[in-house]
Amino acid sequence: MIAYRQIAAKGFEGLRVREVAAQAGINNATLHHHFPTKEALIQGVVEHLLKEFQIGRAPRQDRGEPPPIEELRYEFEDARYRLRDTPEMYVVLMELYVRSRRDPAIARVFEALERQWSDHLIGILERGVRIGVFRRDLDPAGAATMIKVQMKGLAFHVALGKPPRAQVDRLVSQLAAETERWLTR
């Protein structure tokens, strides 16, 4: 989607229906034919982002049900991979996140996304506790929130701050290692 790139480049403020149409090589009325209103266009961007979230994950060796620790490592690995590969996705994500404060439609989408993400992490953590690789007294919900905060911080720092690649790599490794240590302590 073109609108997506526009937001990445100029933000929501700079999102112009005409400009998106022009970059798509179509008449602006044609764009209105597919997205009757600007709001609909933005919804389209949101859906595009969600799709990208599902397809653009880092490559993965083992299928089936890998050990929880592996799964967790993969989460960080995936974040690193994507921050490097499609950083603009995170920029759009943050734009949308900020916008979600005023746009109920977007807020709903993000609430669902957050819940889904939490559930995913909690599932991993509970399994880890069950099979004994994570400590007994771990509160899965609280730990999931911690992990989310780490990753949000990572996204914030990298997507908006553009630090050198080496720093990012070191950072992700440290975050992953510390999280792991904390969970297994």
Added chain:
Amino acid sequence: MIAYRQIAAKGFEGLRVREVAAQAGINNATLHHHFPTKEALIQGVVEHLLKEFQIGRAPRQDRGEPPPIEELRYEFEDARYRLRDTPEMYVVLMELYVRSRRDPAIARVFEALERQWSDHLIGILERGVRIGVFRRDLDPAGAATMIKVQMKGLAFHVALGKPPRAQVDRLVSQLAAETERWLTR
């Protein structure tokens, strides 16, 4: 500043010179007298934010040079305090951060702010290493980045997600404790 509140409420997208003037009870032409362009108005918002950053800190008992661990705890305590007390400041901060990607003037301000913040943390960490409360092999710059990421994640999660207060308290405590443990290990 009124423009500041407007941004907190409606975001950059919704920032209107006329509206700011109206809320300030003056004519919009009069506002242009003080801030010749909208860009200037935004710079005013940035300056206002920086000022708020310096004055609005959490209350503190001991002056002089407190132990590094205390200083670090205070950083988290301050974040918790401000996120509770003036959450809209963080909202504006994130709006500006997102905007900094396209606005060089804002980007410059944030670069300075980041450097200042890093230097402050590095100072604390180096002192801690020197006096032996933090581990010998600690890389102060890397650790400072880690702490910043934690705090950015916290700001992101709390300012845009509005989790319940109790969750925030627990989260900040955990983040502070884990960071401390990591530094002193």
Added chain:
Amino acid sequence: MIAYRQIAAKGFEGLRVREVAAQAGINNATLHHHFPTKEALIQGVVEHLLKEFQIGRAPRQDRGEPPPIEELRYEFEDARYRLRDTPEMYVVLMELYVRSRRDPAIARVFEALERQWSDHLIGILERGVRIGVFRRDLDPAGAATMIKVQMKGLAFHVALGKPPRAQVDRLVSQLAAETERWLTR
């Protein structure tokens, strides 16, 4: 015709080709197949109106050549009947009349209609003068104009003012009686 109803409901201003097509249950491009332009569509409305004018008359007992006074009474009776039965026809009529000032095609139609109407009335009046039921010195053309003005006033008042039915009945009776008295005096 659907367009006809649309005009009755929303006026010329609100006449939309797409809306007409939608109400007809067809694609708007299909409508353009039948009426290549909006102008053609309006011509269709005009023709539909003319047809309605000829078919929708009040029921009538005697055929052949009724007495002129009967014929005249019938004209008023017909107006009353139609204003009650199909008031929206008069609304469209007035819309078209107003439009005729700028649309030569419609103006032509109305000129023909007016002439036809005048001729019809003049025929009745001349016959009435000839057989002696109307006064000798009557100017048929002038009297026809008078009758037309009465009926236009009636249409204007009733179609756009929506007065209660009883008032309309009384009004038409009075108009018919006065006209009759005037012609026979």
Added chain:
Amino acid sequence: MIAYRQIAAKGFEGLRVREVAAQAGINNATLHHHFPTKEALIQGVVEHLLKEFQIGRAPRQDRGEPPPIEELRYEFEDARYRLRDTPEMYVVLMELYVRSRRDPAIARVFEALERQWSDHLIGILERGVRIGVFRRDLDPAGAATMIKVQMKGLAFHVALGKPPRAQVDRLVSQLAAETERWLTR
């Protein structure tokens, strides 16, 4: 008012804010400064019409309280005068009347106008009955409606049909004479 002339020339359909501004020699944004919305502009036209209704009356010899018959004659005289002098006023009037069916704001204005007009006529008629120049059994309200219908018919016929001046003169005289005869019979 310029918008007024535009409506007279091109009707409501053809009323364009930009065109009005251009004809007024001002920027279209400037027009929006005075009339924030097109609706407001139309309200301005309505008010202008009402004002014109009050100031543009036919010249009148006697002040004070003229005999009812004189007053009535004056009403017709005034109509003839205005139809000749400012025919476009009647065109706008009819445009607005037609529009009043869909625009509650305009409908309200016309309801008030109709009531005012009725009251005025009823006042004259009642006085005429009281002093004995009109017939005893006259129903003032019904008679007022009759007179209004006559005048509406006149306006309709003349403003939209543009008949030759001589015909109009004859018509108005006949209408006035017949009305008078009917009231005094």
Added chain:
DNA sequence: GATGAATGAGCATTCATTCAT
């Protein structure tokens, strides 16, 4: 004949900015 997509011209309205006082 019918349709969905496409289009260009135009529309009311918005908004930061400027001007005259």
Added chain:
DNA sequence: AATGAATGAATGCTCATTCAT
């Protein structure tokens, strides 16, 4: 310094019409 009026350059959106299938 302050203001109300003015302005130009958009901006999202509409609509009759055309095109390709």
